Amino acid sequence: MALIDLSKKEVHCKIVYYGPGRCGKTTNLVYIYNAMNERTRGKMLTIETKGDRTLFFDLLPINLGKVAGFDIRIQLYTVPGQSIYESTRKLVLKGVDGIVFVADSLKIRQRKNIDSLLDLTQNLREQNRTLSEIPLVLQYNKRDLVSSPIPTLGIEELERDLNNGRHLAFFEAAATKGTGVFETLKEISKQTVRHVADKHLFAKPSA
Amino acid sequence: MSDFVLTIPVLEETRREIESRLIDAGAHTVLIVDQAGNIITNCGKAHNGILDFTSLAALTAANFAATSQIARLIGEDDFSLLFHKGKKDSIHFARLGDEFILVTIFGDDVSLGIIRLKVSELMHRLSSILGISV
Numbered sequence: 001m002a003l004i005d006l007s008k009k010e011v012h013c014k015i016v017y018y019g020p021g022r023c024g025k026t027t028n029l030v031y032i033y034n035a036m037n038e039r040t041r042g043k044m045l046t047i048e049t050k051g052d053r054t055l056f057f058d059l060l061p062i063n064l065g066k067v068a069g070f071d072i073r074i075q076l077y078t079v080p081g082q083s084i085y086e087s088t089r090k091l092v093l094k095g096v097d098g099i100v101f102v103a104d105s106l107k108i109r110q111r112k113n114i115d116s117l118l119d120l121t122q123n124l125r126e127q128n129r130t131l132s133e134i135p136l137v138l139q140y141n142k143r144d145l146v147s148s149p150i151p152t153l154g155i156e157e158l159e160r161d162l163n164n165g166r167h168l169a170f171f172e173a174a175a176t177k178g179t180g181v182f183e184t185l186k187e188i189s190k191q192t193v194r195h196v197a198d199k200h201l202f203a204k205p206s207a
Numbered sequence: 208m209s210d211f212v213l214t215i216p217v218l219e220e221t222r223r224e225i226e227s228r229l230i231d232a233g234a235h236t237v238l239i240v241d242q243a244g245n246i247i248t249n250c251g252k253a254h255n256g257i258l259d260f261t262s263l264a265a266l267t268a269a270n271f272a273a274t275s276q277i278a279r280l281i282g283e284d285d286f287s288l289l290f291h292k293g294k295k296d297s298i299h300f301a302r303l304g305d306e307f308i309l310v311t312i313f314g315d316d317v318s319l320g321i322i323r324l325k326v327s328e329l330m331h332r333l334s335s336i337l338g339i340s341v
Contacts, residue, residue, distance in 0.1 A: 003245040007215050012245055045262040056269055059244075061261045075244070075261065091272040095243030200210075 001095040002196040010071045011201070013192050014095055018120050019102035020112035021053070021081030024141040027175040028102065029060045029076055032185060035178065036062060054080040057092045064189060068201060072193055076185075081116065090123050098135040098192030100184055102175075103162055105142040107151035114161050135191035137169050138162055139184045144174035211306070213337075218248060220336050225250045228329045233317035235296070238310040239303065239333075240264040242271070247307065258312075267300060267308055288326075290319065301326050304339035 003012040017025040026046065033044045042061035047054070057077050064072040079089040101120065103113045121131050138158075146152050153161075155172070163170060169187050173180025213221075225237045229250075236251040236258065244265035275285035289300040299311040299322050309330070313322055334341040 001210070001243060001245075003241075003247075007218065014243065014245075042261055043259050045259075045265065056273075057265075059262065059265045075265075077265075087272070087276065088269075091269065094268075095241070095245065 002097050002200060004070075004196075004200055008071075009069055010073055011067075011193075011196060012073045012075065013097040013196055014075050014077060015098040015100065015188055015192055016092055016096045017076065017078045017100045017102055018089075018093075018116065019081055019141075020104055020109060020116040021083075023081060023102045023104040023109070023113075023116075024173075024175040025078040025081065025102050026054055026058050028100070028139070028141075028173075028181050028184070029058050029078055031175055031178045031181045032062070032076065033060055035182070039063075053082065054078055056080065056088055064193070067193060067197065070201070074189060074192070083115075083119070086119070086123070089119070090126065093120075093123050093127065096134060097196055098137075098188050099131075100137050100139055100188050101162065102139045102141050102173075103158055105140055105145060105152045105158065107153055110153055110157070110161065113158075117162055135188060135195050136166075137171070137184055137188040137191065139171050139173050139180060141173045141175050141180075143172040144177060144179070213247065217336060221333060222248055222250055224329060224332050224336065228325045228332070229311055229322070232321055232325045234311050234313040234322065234325075236310075236312040238264065238267075240267050240308050240310060241306055242268050242308070244268040251312075263310070267310055270300065271302070271308060288323075299323070299326065301330060302341075303330060303333060304337070304341055307337075307339070309333075 017028055019025055033041060040063045045059040047056040057079060060076040062074050062076065064074055077092050079092045101117060124131060140155065140158050171180045171184045173184060175181055229237045234251060238249040239247040241247060246260055246264045249260055274289060278285045287302045291298045296312060296314050301309045303309045309326060311322055311326060330341045
């Protein structure tokens with residue numbers, strides 16, 4: 001649920017990076033954090049276990065400038081991907097305004113991608129929300145491994161598994177190198193801000 | 208959560224109540240955050256000028272969620288208040304209705320008892336201002 005502060009003229013939106021464990025959600029945020037100017041980004045908060053696995057969530061607040069006189073502030077969250085942390089994922093999804101689903105291009109992770117998307121759908125349903133009413137962008141990560149000997153999924157397979165009939169925007173990415181990271185962020189920010197503005201700022205009063 | 212609209216007069220009244228009850232009693236900083244980790248309002252001074260409110264709000268929501276799992280282990284639905292004691296400064300969290308959390312940061316010159324008393328008074332006042340049940 002976006003927070004609109006009329007006294008400070010600020011809009012706060014929450015974007016969550018969702019996906020299976022080790023798909024690169026935190027890597028996306030770390031790349032954004034390192035690449036952005038200090039004036040436009042806040043502190044990155046991360047709670048990890050010893051092996052660099054996200055335990056609770058990562059949080060990176062960024063500023064996107066002004067729209068219609070309102071300062072747009074985005075909070076980027078990641079969820080812990082491992083299946084045992086389901087209750088934490090539900091918590092982080094509370095009040096979400098936009099979602100990036102990060103999929104792993106490794107062939108061995110095909111089932112994990114599908115399960116994670118189903119888990120997302122189920123967790124939203126418990127909050128009486130559906131995937132179709134929230135801006136959603138897909139990111140097919142680890143595309144840099146396609147040229148390596150490691151078996152990877154083709155774009156057609158990923159599209160069939162995750163975007164079948166949805167016509168969602170998708171981006172090919174290699175988050176460790178930054179490829180596709182800002183393209184994904186730009187698209188989800190655009191969709192989220194538009195969605196929040198249409199719903200709350202420019203909504204015509206019902207007759 | 209359905210849309211919650213907080214108008215500027217209600218927000219100002221809320222801030223006045225926080226100032227007169229908790230800040231005047233010696234608390235450094237008081238925040239109201241929601242369960243999604245958004246800051247609804249903050250009063251007092253940013254502690255040492257370096258307090259990161261955004262992270263504090265997110266961790267507050269996470270803290271409540273984590274401890275509610277502990278509560279369930281002992282047969283409770285959740286805990287309505289949490290208190291963490293530091294060497295110099297301490298932090299008190301109180302659930303405000305179903306959606307909000309009142310966060311109070313205070314130094315070792317203020318007793319926990321006075322904070323609890325003032326928080327309790329403030330909760331009743333805020334419940335009528337914000338139209339929520341506590």
